[in-house]
Amino acid sequence: MELETTRFGTIRIEADDIITFEDGLVGLSRYRRFVLIRHDNEGPFWWLQSAEEPSFAMLLIDPWYFCADYEVVLSDADAERLQLREETPKAVLTTVSIPSGNPHAMTANLLAPLVINTELRIGRQVILDDERYHTRHPILQEMWRSMQAVEAAS
Amino acid sequence: MLVLTRKVNQSIMIGDEIEVIVLEVRGEQVRLGIKAPRTVTVHRREIYDAIQRENLMAAQAQPEDVPAPAKKVRSAS
Numbered sequence: 001m002e003l004e005t006t007r008f009g010t011i012r013i014e015a016d017d018i019i020t021f022e023d024g025l026v027g028l029s030r031y032r033r034f035v036l037i038r039h040d041n042e043g044p045f046w047w048l049q050s051a052e053e054p055s056f057a058m059l060l061i062d063p064w065y066f067c068a069d070y071e072v073v074l075s076d077a078d079a080e081r082l083q084l085r086e087e088t089p090k091a092v093l094t095t096v097s098i099p100s101g102n103p104h105a106m107t108a109n110l111l112a113p114l115v116i117n118t119e120l121r122i123g124r125q126v127i128l129d130d131e132r133y134h135t136r137h138p139i140l141q142e143m144w145r146s147m148q149a150v151e152a153a154s
Numbered sequence: 155m156l157v158l159t160r161k162v163n164q165s166i167m168i169g170d171e172i173e174v175i176v177l178e179v180r181g182e183q184v185r186l187g188i189k190a191p192r193t194v195t196v197h198r199r200e201i202y203d204a205i206q207r208e209n210l211m212a213a214q215a216q217p218e219d220v221p222a223p224a225k226k227v228r229s230a231s
Binding site: 007008025026027028039043045047056057058059075076077080081095096097098103104106109111112125127135136 | 192193195197201202203204205206207208209210211212213215216217219220221222
């Protein structure tokens with residue numbers, strides 16, 4: 001089927017490309033059904049495009065691209081809602097904020113990642129109970145810190 | 155908005171399953187205890203608001219705003 005989008009024009013999707021966020025996103029509960037679109041073939045960026053509203057798409061990033069030691073520990077309640085077990089294939093992405101005119105100051109929200117059960121195609125934005133993480137991690141600084149930590153460990 | 159006055163160690167029930175207890179009052183600070191089923195999520199309002207702000211920011215991004223990727227740290231696990 002075809003999906004109209006403001007940013008990407010008309011795209012072709014399969015019915016099972018749809019990912020359902022039963023509770024919507026935090027503070028944005030009106031959109032429930034989305035598709036993931038890769039920004040380009042190599043980079044860490046993705047878009048969560050609404051299947052209901054052509055103009056709604058959120059920029060996401062693979063958090064391990066810039067924070068190699070990022071840890072996501074789900075609460076039992078979140079794991080249950082996502083029907084996740086240890087072996088279930090899953091994806092984790094975090095939202096990206098780009099200050100206007102200053103892309104190098106972009107930040108990622110490591111406190112509230114989007115976790116997707118890729119087998120059942122259900123997703124949820126979870127809020128981690130981990131003091132290391134907050135809503136605005138500067139991505140380029142984290143990359144630098146992370147590279148040094150990896151080097152120090154090897 | 156419903157307004158109730160409670161003393162320390164008194165509580166309110168929200169429905170049959172959620173209980174909010176006043177544990178301590180010290181000056182301007184109030185400590186609350188919340189008993190709720192595991193499926194009910196409880197968060198400080200500021201955290202909820204901050205996440206909503208980031209979600210709205212992420213939804214304002216346009217493809218041309220995204221910088222070209224730099225050298226990769228490590229593959230996603």
